[in-house]
Ligand SMILES: Nc1ncnc2c1ncn2[C@@H]1O[C@H](COP(=O)(O)OP(=O)(O)OP(=O)(O)O)[C@@H](O)[C@H]1O
């Protein structure tokens with residue numbers, strides 16, 4: 001039995017051989033295993049970046065690695081888009097299906113098994129796999145975090161994506177990750193976009209409703225010069241799934257990155273959408289919506305590292321909470337001393353819908369360079385009584401008005417997101433959650449009623 | 456009995472008495488203008504009719520078509536045909552004008568108006584009021600100029616087809632052309648099935664919309680009533696004469 005907490009080098013070597021991986025990859029896994037086993041699991045009292053999630057209480061690492069491929073994922077929100085999309089499915093720790101439309105294959109687009117790509121696309125995979133997580137000299141990795149290093153060593157199913165230089169894709173590439181078997185799931189994604197390539201990558205995470213699982217995920221994306229990349233990550237887990245996710249993009253000169261996360265399902269979700277702005281003029285826009293309900297704990301940590309000059313970042317996360325739920329937004333911005341002309345802004349706004357929910361927002365700025373523009377803001381709130389009055393005074397019943405206001409609150413995040421299906425899928429799900437909620441328990445803030453005369 | 460009957464109405468906001476015994480009758484098919492200095496309680500009366508939660512009725516009654524409005528929620532009042540064009544319309548971020556209007560129209564008519572039919576009437580009303588199509592996707596009142604907000608209030612009235620329209624300073628903040636367009640919009644709605652209560656400080660809107668009666672509010676009471684000539688007198692001479700006659704100090 002191989003567990004996440006106690007895998008051995010023999011286990012990993014055997015699995016690597018069974019997957020037909022080349023020696024260089026097996027060696028890397030074993031090196032990562034050594035590092036992982038030397039590290040302790042995170043300690044939320046000591047580790048700065050783990051303060052926001054109580055690791056010991058919520059994350060059980062004593063779980064067997066799942067490699068059965070048995071489950072059957074539900075309908076995808078992309079099914080309705082009426083397109084044949086390049087798609088990869090990781091089900092219960094196994095890459096069960098890959099589809100690449102012929103037309104895209106002819107343009108050189110690759111979506112394939114990462115283990116096989118280690119041979120077939122060795123140059124790219126060897127250069128980039130782990131470059132954002134480990135101390136690769138060319139990379140920007142180096143987080144000594146066992147949850148990440150464990151994935152470096154033991155990822156069970158991986159997808160490799162390559163969009164060659166100057167290839168522009170209109171349709172998204174969909175990676176579906178589904179859990180139906182209890183245990184530890186370790187999916188891995190590596191995507192490489194050549195210069196002036198354009199693509200969007202949808203990560204759709206689902207599970208059966210009763211599965212009790214830990215998903216420890218690493219996604220690495222390299223966006224070469226002037227590439228345009230959108231990532232949309234949907235966390236739609238059942239309520240016994242804990243999801244630890246590093247989704248990290250390395251952004252080269254003049255590339256444009258956008259990461260949209262939709263966090264709704266899961267018992268614990270600790271999501272790290274990170275961008276390393278390593279090329280001058282690169283831009284990133286980490287966006288997020290989240291809706292937390294009874295028992296859920298969401299720890300959202302967008303991290304932007306301004307390493308090159310004249311790059312920009314603009315973070316916006318909006319959330320709503322009800323029941324006994326907890327969310328933490330921790331927006332980390334690092335500005336290197338050479339990153340002159342940096343332009344950065346981050347905002348977090350959330351609505352506390354019912355009593356008992358708790359949200360924290362901590363912007364965390366580490367700025368070594370004076371010649372920059374930086375802003376941050378956070379706003380907490382409740383549903384505004386005056387808005388509610390305005391809508392109801394037009395005949396809209398209170399419940400319907402509440403639904404309009406809550407979904408409207410989230411819409412700002414999507415104001416310039418034109419990713420097919422993404423906004424609708426996100427807002428429909430949020431609307432359904434509000435629909436199912438006990439609207440009579442929603443807290444409404446009366447403060448605005450008293451401000452009439454100040455207008 | 457008048458369609459709208461207000462009797463000895465007392466209203467407080469923030470535990471402060473504002474209306475101290477207002478009586479007013481309005482029948483459908485008629486138009487009343489309500490004037491009065493700043494702070495006299497005109498908006499408070501409008502809000503009390505439309506069920507604003509900050510204004511508490513502490514005495515008296517508001518009866519509309521035989522129904523006591525006091526216990527009704529704002530949406531129930533709207534469904535009975537009551538509409539208030541607000542002095543300060545509220546911004547609702549993220550709720551598109553189209554979605555808002557369609558939801559409101561369906562709620563008030565208690566039926567699901569087909570999208571096509573709805574969009575057709577919306578577009579034609581927008582054209583009449585000179586509201587650009589680009590507003591369809593905008594959030595309710597968000598970033599609208601003062602004048603745009605007022606037009607949008609009248610656009611809502613045009614779609615909701617109320618039987619009682621209270622227009623609280625709909626004329627303020629409008630330039631001459633906009634004033635004419637908005638007034639014509641109100642006139643198009645007018646008829647035997649609509650009662651209009653216009654709250655204003657100026658007679659200029661009354662040049663387009665004929666008021667059957669003019670009432671003047673002072674310190675939470677109606678202290679003078681008359682015909683259109685009363686409005687002219689107020690605009691020329693201010694509130695001095697009424698103040699002296701009624702011994703009210705403002
Ligand atoms: N929410 C509130 N809480 C406390 N006092 C209020 C509130 N709203 C209004 N008032 C007070 O009640 C009085 C009447 O206000 P109201 O807005 O009804 O006047 P108005 O006649 O509409 O004035 P204007 O011509 O300036 O619009 C004022 O003194 C005002 O300050």
Ligand SMILES: [Mg+2]
Nearest residue numbers: 497498499542
């Ligand atoms: Mg007023």
